[in-house]
Amino acid sequence: MSFTIDKQTQEDLNLLGKFKKNSIINLFNRTCTRKGELLLESMFLLPLTDPDEINKRSRIIQYFQQLHTQFPVPPALYGHVLSYLESSSSSRLGTIAGTISKKIAFLAIGDNGYETVCKGISSLIEMLGIVEEFVKKIEKPDSPYREQIEDIKGLFDKKLSERLKKPMRSHFSFFHTLYYDSLFRYTYRRQLNRLIQVLSEIDVYISVSDVAREKKLSYAAALTREHHSTRIEGLFHPSLTSPVTNSVSIERDKNVIFLTGANMAGKSTFMKSYGIAVYLAHMGFPVPAAQMTFSVLEGMYTSINLPDNLSLGYSHFYAEVLRVKQAAREVGSSKDMLVIFDELFKGTNVKDAFDATVAVTRAFGRWDNCQFIISTHIVEAGEMLRDNSNMQFLYLPTKLDHNRPIYTYRIEQGISGDRHGMMIIRNERIVETIMNKASME
Amino acid sequence: MSFIIDKQTMDDLNIFGKQGKNSVFSIYNHTSTRGGAILLEEMFRYPLDNFESIKKRQDIIQYFYHKRTEFPFEGAVFDAVAYYLHNTDTRTRIDAHDDKLRKRFQRLMKTDTEFQMIHKSILGLIYIINTLHDFFEDIEDDERILPEMPEMEEVKNIISDERLRFVKEERETKKLSLEKAGRYDNELRYASNKEMHKILSFIYQLDIYISLAHVAREKEFSFADVQPSDCNILKIDRLFHPLLADPVANTIEVTPQSNVIFLTGANMAGKSTFMKSFGIAVYLAHLGFPVPAREMTFSVRSGMYTTINLPDNLNQGYSHFYAEVLRLKKIANSINHARNMVVIFDELFRGTNVKDAYDATIAVTEAFAMNKNSIFIISTHIIESADILKERCGNIYFLYLPTTLENGVPRYTYTLSPGITDDRHGMMIIRNEQILDILEKK
Numbered sequence: 001m002s003f004t005i006d007k008q009t010q011e012d013l014n015l016l017g018k019f020k021k022n023s024i025i026n027l028f029n030r031t032c033t034r035k036g037e038l039l040l041e042s043m044f045l046l047p048l049t050d051p052d053e054i055n056k057r058s059r060i061i062q063y064f065q066q067l068h069t070q071f072p073v074p075p076a077l078y079g080h081v082l083s084y085l086e087s088s089s090s091s092r093l094g095t096i097a098g099t100i101s102k103k104i105a106f107l108a109i110g111d112n113g114y115e116t117v118c119k120g121i122s123s124l125i126e127m128l129g130i131v132e133e134f135v136k137k138i139e140k141p142d143s144p145y146r147e148q149i150e151d152i153k154g155l156f157d158k159k160l161s162e163r164l165k166k167p168m169r170s171h172f173s174f175f176h177t178l179y180y181d182s183l184f185r186y187t188y189r190r191q192l193n194r195l196i197q198v199l200s201e202i203d204v205y206i207s208v209s210d211v212a213r214e215k216k217l218s219y220a221a222a223l224t225r226e227h228h229s230t231r232i233e234g235l236f237h238p239s240l241t242s243p244v245t246n247s248v249s250i251e252r253d254k255n256v257i258f259l260t261g262a263n264m265a266g267k268s269t270f271m272k273s274y275g276i277a278v279y280l281a282h283m284g285f286p287v288p289a290a291q292m293t294f295s296v297l298e299g300m301y302t303s304i305n306l307p308d309n310l311s312l313g314y315s316h317f318y319a320e321v322l323r324v325k326q327a328a329r330e331v332g333s334s335k336d337m338l339v340i341f342d343e344l345f346k347g348t349n350v351k352d353a354f355d356a357t358v359a360v361t362r363a364f365g366r367w368d369n370c371q372f373i374i375s376t377h378i379v380e381a382g383e384m385l386r387d388n389s390n391m392q393f394l395y396l397p398t399k400l401d402h403n404r405p406i407y408t409y410r411i412e413q414g415i416s417g418d419r420h421g422m423m424i425i426r427n428e429r430i431v432e433t434i435m436n437k438a439s440m441e
Numbered sequence: 442m443s444f445i446i447d448k449q450t451m452d453d454l455n456i457f458g459k460q461g462k463n464s465v466f467s468i469y470n471h472t473s474t475r476g477g478a479i480l481l482e483e484m485f486r487y488p489l490d491n492f493e494s495i496k497k498r499q500d501i502i503q504y505f506y507h508k509r510t511e512f513p514f515e516g517a518v519f520d521a522v523a524y525y526l527h528n529t530d531t532r533t534r535i536d537a538h539d540d541k542l543r544k545r546f547q548r549l550m551k552t553d554t555e556f557q558m559i560h561k562s563i564l565g566l567i568y569i570i571n572t573l574h575d576f577f578e579d580i581e582d583d584e585r586i587l588p589e590m591p592e593m594e595e596v597k598n599i600i601s602d603e604r605l606r607f608v609k610e611e612r613e614t615k616k617l618s619l620e621k622a623g624r625y626d627n628e629l630r631y632a633s634n635k636e637m638h639k640i641l642s643f644i645y646q647l648d649i650y651i652s653l654a655h656v657a658r659e660k661e662f663s664f665a666d667v668q669p670s671d672c673n674i675l676k677i678d679r680l681f682h683p684l685l686a687d688p689v690a691n692t693i694e695v696t697p698q699s700n701v702i703f704l705t706g707a708n709m710a711g712k713s714t715f716m717k718s719f720g721i722a723v724y725l726a727h728l729g730f731p732v733p734a735r736e737m738t739f740s741v742r743s744g745m746y747t748t749i750n751l752p753d754n755l756n757q758g759y760s761h762f763y764a765e766v767l768r769l770k771k772i773a774n775s776i777n778h779a780r781n782m783v784v785i786f787d788e789l790f791r792g793t794n795v796k797d798a799y800d801a802t803i804a805v806t807e808a809f810a811m812n813k814n815s816i817f818i819i820s821t822h823i824i825e826s827a828d829i830l831k832e833r834c835g836n837i838y839f840l841y842l843p844t845t846l847e848n849g850v851p852r853y854t855y856t857l858s859p860g861i862t863d864d865r866h867g868m869m870i871i872r873n874e875q876i877l878d879i880l881e882k883k
Contacts, residue, residue, distance in 0.1 A: 317708065317867065317870075318870065321870055321871055321874055321876070322874070324871075324876055325874050325875075325876050325879070328876045328879040328880050329879055331880065332879040332880055345867070346761070346791075346792075348708060348867045349708070349788060349791060349821075349822035349865070349867070350790075350791060350793075350794070350795050350798050350822060350823065351795065351822050351823075351865060351867075352708070352822070352865050352866075352867025352868065353867070354795060355865075355867065355868050356867050356868060356871055359868065359871065359877060360871070360876065360877075363876070363877045363880040363881065364880060366880065367880065377762075377792070377793060377794055378794050378795060379794045380794060380795050380796065419794065419796060419797050420797075421762060421790070421793040421794065421796075421797025421798070421800070421801055422797055422800050422801060422804070424762070424763065424766050425766060425769075425801055425804065425805070428766055428767075428769075428770050429770075430766065430769050430770055430773050430805060430808075431804050431805060431807075431808045433770070433773035433774060433776075433777055434772075434773045434776055434777070434805070434808035434809060434811070434812065435808045435811050435812075436777050
């Protein structure tokens with residue numbers, strides 16, 4: 001079973017996008033190798049749904065965080081090795097024949113293909129030496145990464161180890177070249193491919209654990225889906241420089257968070273932080289919180305950044321309705337989903353938005369296997385929903401300092417009573433300005 | 442002072458629109474010459490705010506409208522000629538004494554492209570001036586009198602000047618000798634360069650007026666009856682939206698006793714379309730252009746602000762509500778400083794809670810109503826505010842766009858009716874999409 005997520009959700013949370021500033025993947029991407037970067041990307045595209053797998057990966061990353069190490073192979077060296085290994089032939093004879101013909105080409109017309117082969121061989125030998133040292137360093141009996149390390153050690157069998165122990169020469173003879181070449185590109189091909197794979201993983205884990213250390217992320221504990229519980233303490237948004245932290249939990253009998261507050265009070269940021277934490281947790285990655293336990297979900301659906309389409313007028317409302325319908329389909333198919341709606345139905349008039357918010361929130365809330373966070377500026381809708389026992393009413397307050405709004409960004413219990421609309425109008429002296437001339441006439 | 446307007450308003454009314462999309466400008470942009478198109482765009486950008494200049498422009502267009510004048514020139518000639526006149530580098534001048542054998546041979550083989558271009562442009566200018574001459578003669582024979590166009594007399598003087606006598610003589614010429622080409626080149630491009638430009642820009646104006654008259658006839662637009670600004674009148678008979686394929690027309694009259702229009706109606710009932718049609722008609726009328734209506738009478742206004750598709754600017758940290766308030770502030774200042782504005786506000790206070798929206802709608806509408814010189818059109822869903830406003834202000838004109846239900850499917854007439862409605866269909870759409878049913882199955 002894969003984790004259900006769609007493009008809009010990924011964009012709302014700004015998860016992907018190598019070239020996007022502040023995307024979450026960029027935050028974690030400190031990989032040294034292209035292969036590592038690709039692996040990181042595939043992890044981001046495929047969150048896990050099995051708690052054992054999640055916890056396993058999470059432990060591995062923690063392990064690397066404790067090791068506090070660096071990716072051992074220099075990038076230039078690694079590049080030579082990769083391009084050398086990628087040009088493998090599928091038969092021993094093919095490999096040898098290829099190399100011989102390169103040598104002939106080198107002698108006849110000065111073709112440098114042969115030199116590349118020599119360079120590849122010496123680079124690989126150098127890298128194997130480095131890896132052997134590295135493995136010794138990170139090897140521990142209780143390591144969660146035992147399996148993979150054993151795989152690497154398997155490569156260094158007696159034959160290879162002895163070969164490697166021979167003193168390195170700066171230049172190989174033609175027959176040495178032929179011998180090593182068929183050894184690496186044919187005999188040990190499978191093992192070397194596995195080595196590259198493990199090195200890519202190590203690259204990702206080191207990169208992620210470095211970020212975790214620096215950003216003070218923590219590791220979430222995954223529970224099976226039957227628990228229906230997510231508890232987060234000290235949740236924050238990882239892209240902000242000095243974020244405010246909040247604690248929040250969603251349990252089966254309190255599965256709907258109804259969030260109110262002024263537009264600038266931080267509703268969207270809070271919702272995004274929650275979404276990002278849950279998403280990262282499902283990848284087995286460290287999360288932007290002090291502590292987190294969660295039961296695995298089967299998917300996530302958000303609708304946070306629809307604002308700029310207001311110019312579409314009514315069709316914007318229709319687009320919102322369709323988005324809610326998509327979410328309703330997922331929820332209705334009995335999946336355990338996290339659904340986040342920010343400023344639901346802002347594309348229509350206040351009254352329709354009021355009615356629709358109340359009706360939709362009630363209908364969604366019945367699915368207690370799912371989690372919902374719904375925000376609105378129509379505080380009256382909250383009053384209507386007070387009698388539903390599964391609702392958590394939270395708000396982000398606006399404090400006033402000499403008639404200037406100040407935001408704490410700290411979640412509080414209840415429904416926002418902030419009605420600053422008229423105050424803002426008064427501050428801007430709208431009515432007085434309009435009447436000014438009329439009163440003079 | 443010019444007509445007060447801003448980008449938000451121009452965007453709301455789709456005056457220029459986005460690149461490649463239909464806009465109000467695209468309806469009128471049918472000039473034959475490129476120079477005319479550039480000038481028209483400039484003209485279109487700046488509506489007028491005084492009676493005389495609006496009236497003058499209208500009269501000229503109407504003259505061509507009634508006379509059914511066709512643009513007498515071939516539009517393609519002007520591109521080459523305009524380029525030629527701008528190229529005043531003396532090194533390109535034709536030298537009649539430079540009749541070397543090589544040059545002569547090149548000319549014979551038509552490979553001297555520079556000479557060919559200049560030759561073609563001289564003949565083009567001769568054609569243009571002769572045609573313009575005929576055009577003036579044609580006008581003078583007519584019993585209708587062309588209203589004074591700017592620079593017309595001057596242009597007439599230029600083309601009848603003795604220096605340009607050769608133009609008449611060369612009327613039928615297809616090929617000029619080198620000696621003549623050199624002489625004419627010198628006269629047209631250097632000696633009379635300024636005058637030639639004047640002729641071109643006069644023809645561009647002609648092009649604009651004639652093409653506008655065509656548009657009026659083709660689209661069945663009419664010419665608004667313009668009144669001085671102190672009359673305070675605005676009456677539009679069968680107003681329609683010029684960009685719609687099959688528009689519904691509405692008739693509306695705004696008087697000082699009904700200068701605040703309180704518009705209600707369901708979301709798709711046509712509120713925005715009506716507001717936009719109104720705004721577009723006011724805009725075009727102040728350009729002196731033909732308007733999309735059967736009849737229109739208006740007194741000149743000092744400006745117009747609309748708020749129909751207000752962007753959020755959430756990136757700048759503004760909420761929608763705050764964006765609305767800032768917009769209102771700008772409008773309030775303009776009402777304060779200008780004589781009489783047209784203000785259109787769609788879905789006033791959609792970005793806040795119901796209570797605040799209610800309070801604010803009353804406060805702001807009431808304040809608007811104090812300004813009897815200006816015109817306000819406000820749409821809202823907070824119909825409860827109507828009762829209080831009716832009590833407090835006598836000059837609010839309540840209009841709505843009705844919805845009828847046929848077997849649960851809403852139908853819209855798009856025709857204004859007096860009164861208030863609380864038609865809303867948001868919940869109906871949600872029900873039609875069966876969202877609640879999907880969630881019910883448990």
